[in-house]
Amino acid sequence: MPIPAPTDSEKPRLFSLRRALGLALGLALLVIAGFAAHRYALSERDQALEAWRGRLTAMADDRAKALEAWLGERWGDAREVASFSSVSDLLEGRGDPIALRKHLDAVLGSFVENAAYSGAYVLDSEGRVVASAPESPPLPPECAEAARAMAASAPNRVLLYRGARTGELRMGFLARVVPAAAASPKAGCVLLAVDPARWLFPLLTREPVPTLTGETVLAAARKESIVFLSPLRFKAASPLSFRLPLSTPRLAARFAVEGRKVFGEFIDYRGVPVLAATRGIGGTNWGLVVKVDLSEALAAYHRGMIRQGLLLLAVLLTLAGAGYGLWRRQQVRVLKAVLAERQRSETRILQLNRLLRTISEINQLIVREPERERLLAEACRILVESGMFRMAWVGFKDEAAGTVVPAASSEGARAYLEGVTVRWDDSPSGRGPTGTAIRENRHVLNLDVTTNPAMAPWRKAALRAGYRSSAAFPIRVRGAALGALMVYADRPHAFGDEEVALLDELAVDLGYAIEVLEERAEHGRAQEELRESEERFALFMEHLPAMAFIKDAESRYLFLNRYLCKALGKEPEELLRKSPEHLYGEEA
Incomplete structure (x- = not known):
């Protein structure tokens, strides 16, 4: 029955309906596009942050390790000087003090000159300098306080200080002098002074890849404050002169001085959002911050998002007119693909069910069949008739000849098997699926006879017989591969994972059945031999001409x-x- 055309009164209503559907589709597309753009933007931002994580984390690790190594070398020098016997003699009052000071002044002067220190000092337990290298500048009071702390069994330490006379920044490495007598109260320490501007600060300011806002900062906790120990790139404040409260929220330096090894978004000493990696410096109360402004870190991301947004807008405007038609066509294609996939799945399920029934039938045969030759022949027949394979055969290896001898096959396979030679050694005729399966004790797939180079010796015969793919499964008896089950199909790529697993299991069952049949035959022979032996013994004893x-x-x-x-x-x-x-x- 033909469908009547819409009347004039119905046309505006149909137009409005179509327009509403078009608007709804357009809005849905915009929502989807907006959601996708949002997810894409988040992904791109995460990628940008991850790239900076790797860069800043690597810089923080490298600089922390380099700084700890440098500090360790300086402490090593200080401990070496503290181990001099003349140092402990002077501090404990053994020997001539004038001669000891003269000797130590010369030794310390030579050490300073050779190791590029700016000063070397021996301090007693009260913090007084008792010997020093020539031209060593006077020490400030905090050095005396540190020496008194060292005398009270404090660990080796490092401190930044300004010279008492010149105000120049120096870094002091203190090592405790262990007294010769354990009960001696006159322990002192050695202090080696170095100019941090010669090595430490250049290490912190060097950038492998220049940035506009990148910076490495060294800080320490002092009571309730964080004091910055290194020059600051964006603040005209010398080291040790700038402090911030320890309670400042999200301050990167606070995480560093707490010894926390983290990466994330923080604020720096200016209150500016930054990406930073923080590290504690071993053996000190210092923290290291490697940072870059968040705005610089995300600048390339923001530019990329603007370009991508403009491009997305252009694409949406271009596709809006054709969207509905493409959607309809896509729906048809999807429906066809779903139907095709469903058909393939159903076919696959039917094939697997058929193979399962085939293997179940063979397993029933294994239970009831006592003859090995008949068992193998029937298994090959069932694989072809019920499993819908093209051909199946079972062969066992001839140890002396190195060949695989057919023991059973399905109907119609004799012509092919008589026309080919299959070996199981490592020769060209032994590198096919059958020989490899026996030699290497594993299943071997030949997914396409026409393209598999290992099938060259048998390709013509196989194609003439209609074999396009095959699989070989080792038959194991007492763990050793004595033969193989070969299955052939009339199409390429006929053996999927499920088929391979089921046929592997079938080969194991056949091997077990052969093993049981051999054990049963061996037991029967032993029983027969025992019976014959008993009969011979009884006959002998019965006719023995004596009482027994x-x-x-x-x-x-x-x-x-x-x-x-x-x-x-x-x-x-x-x-x-x-x-x-x-x-x-x-x-x-």
Whole structure:
């Protein structure tokens, strides 16, 4: 029945409906595009942050390690000087003090000159300088305080200070002098002074890749404040002169002086958002911050987002007109793909179910069939008839000849098998699926006869017989691969993971069945040999021209020959399983 055309009164309503549908579709597309753009923007931002994480973390690790190594070398120098016997002699009052000071002044002067220190000092337990290298500048009071702390068994330490006379910034490395006498109260320390501007600050300011806002900052906690120890790139404040409260929220330097190894978004000493990696410096109360302004870190991301946004807008405007038609066409294609996939899945399920039924049928055969040759022949037949494979055969290796000898096959396979030679050694004829499966004790797939180079010796014969793919599964008896089950299909790539797993299991079952049949045959032969041996023994004993018997541990007769029975005057049935005491009494 033909569908009537819409009337004039219905046309505006249909137009409005179509326009509403178009608007709804357009809004849906905009929402989807906005959501996708938002997710894309977040992903790009995360990627940008991750790139800076790697860069800043690597810089923080490298500089922290370099700084700790440098500090360790300086402490090593200080401990070396503190170990001089002349130092402990002077501090403990042994020997001539004038001669010891003169000697130490010369030694310290040589050490300062060779190791590029700006000063070297020996301080007593009260913080007084008792010896120093020539031209060593006076020390400020905080150095004396540090020396008194060292005398109270404080660990080796490093401090930044300004010279008492010049005000120049110096870094002092203190090492405690261990007194020669354990009970001596006159322990002092050695202080080696170095100019941090010669090595430390250049290390912090060097950038492998120049940035506009990148900076490495060294800080320390002092009571309730954080004091900055290194020059600041964006603040005209000399080291040790600028402080911030320790309670400042999200301050990168606070995480560093707490020894926390983190990366994230913080604020720096200016209150500006930054990306920073923080590290504690071992053996000190210092923290290291490697940072860059967040605005610089995300500048490339922001430019990229603007470009991507403009491009996305252009694409949306371009695709808006054709969207509906493309959507309809896409729906048709999706529907066809779904139907095709469903059909493939159904076909696959049917194939697997058929293979499962085939293997179940063979397993029932394994239970009831006592003959190996008939078992293997029937298994090959069932694989072809029920499993819908093109051909199947079973072969076992000939150890002496190095070949694989067919033991059973499906109907119609004889012509192919008689026309080919299959070996299991590492020769060209032994590198096919069958030989490799036996030699390497694993299944081997030949997914396409026409393209597999290992099938070259048998390709023409296989294609002539209609074989396009095959698989070989080792048959293991007592763990060793003695043969293989070969299955052929009439199409390429016929063996998926499920088929391979099921056929592998079938090959294992066949190997187990062969093993059981061999053990059963061996047991039968042993039983027959035992029976024949017993018959020969009985015949020998029966015709032995002398009395003979066998008793158990309780002297009961287990066997008596006819001469003994005649001598005793009894039949064998009267004597078996009885002892002489039972027959004649204990006195006899």
